[in-house]
Amino acid sequence: MDVVERLCRQSIETPSWGYGNAGTRFQVFASPGAARNVWEKIEDAAMVHRLTGIAPRVALHIPWDQVEDWSALKAFAEERGIGIGAINPNLFQEPEYMLGSLAHPESRVRAQALAHLEACLEEARALGASVISLWLADGTNYAGQDDFRSRKARLRESLKTFVDQLQGDERVLLEYKFFEPGFYHTDLADWGIALLHCQALGPRAQVLVDLGHHPQATNVEWVVANLLDEERLGGFHFNARRYADDDLIVGSVNPFELFCIYVELVKAEQDPKLRASAEQIVYMIDQSPNIEPKLEAMILSLLNCQEALAKALLVDLEALRQYQQAGDVLGAHRVLMEAYRSDVRPLLKEVREALGVPQDPIAALKESGYLAHIEEARRA
Ligand code: PSV
Ligand code: MN
16 A cells, blocks of 8 residues: 555545635624635635645535536636535435424425435536535434334335435445433434434445544544445545534544544555445535634644544554454553554655645645635625
């Protein structure tokens, strides 16, 4: 495995919604120069890719990023050296979805949700995108509010109707989240139920792991290993959380967890049985900066993923296997820690040279004049 070559192939989508003024439900602190529409979000995403070389696509959220002319948007992105990544339907903001969308008790609302998914699929096709990334806010707030198994059956049927319409390399990623906005239960609470649905729906349905969507202390690298082993890991939403779905900069809370996740991915890529499945995983960032400068935050997330992958690629997998087989608990652990503690800065210097990007992307952003330019141009 050529480590530099693998790092040059690293590719992570950035989210359009990370460039605009989003924030928390308590307050949105407007950031000067923040993108006001999808065109400006694409400009920012392209700038982030120019500086890092590892973020060649931007994921869109519909209808937040809705435009009249999708081919114009596609051309606009291409002119700026960036592609359109996953399309994220929004099944949580219409008044009809108070009791759910695809699992809603009323067939009328389920049909409305399905129609939105179908419209997103059409838009994905117009944009040359093949991944629909689906998170549902479906759930309940009180014991007895609805019947779990009926909701599961309705969700399964709605998903099946949608998946049956996918063609070619199109796929749907099911993103689970154990709470919020449903506080008693959510219909896709964890990787187990997401995997069960995917297995019933066929190979075009895969699980998406958002790092912020697990109960405290969940061993996410173990979840990742299991989904890889079942060949059902479709994608990631990278972010960091300390308490809940905090959407912070990836690797800012627990860089060791991020490293361990990448170790599982590298091991799968090097396993002939899992390689093809591991190589089609869509890596995405899902973060929502509120008090931090948005472009700098996005770049920092990308750099943290780059560093984690670099360290994971340095794990001596043969030595690890030998220690594991010999039952040498701490010998095996030390192999991981040695890679984790390595100074990968010289390696990443080589990678940035090979990618033709600045050695310090954040310093380059600050020196570029881009921030002053967008602040002025987007003042209105
Ligand atoms: C839900 O919390 C989520 O992680 C989903 O991916 C949504 O699409 C996104 O956040 C919206 O910000
Ligand atoms: Mn997410």
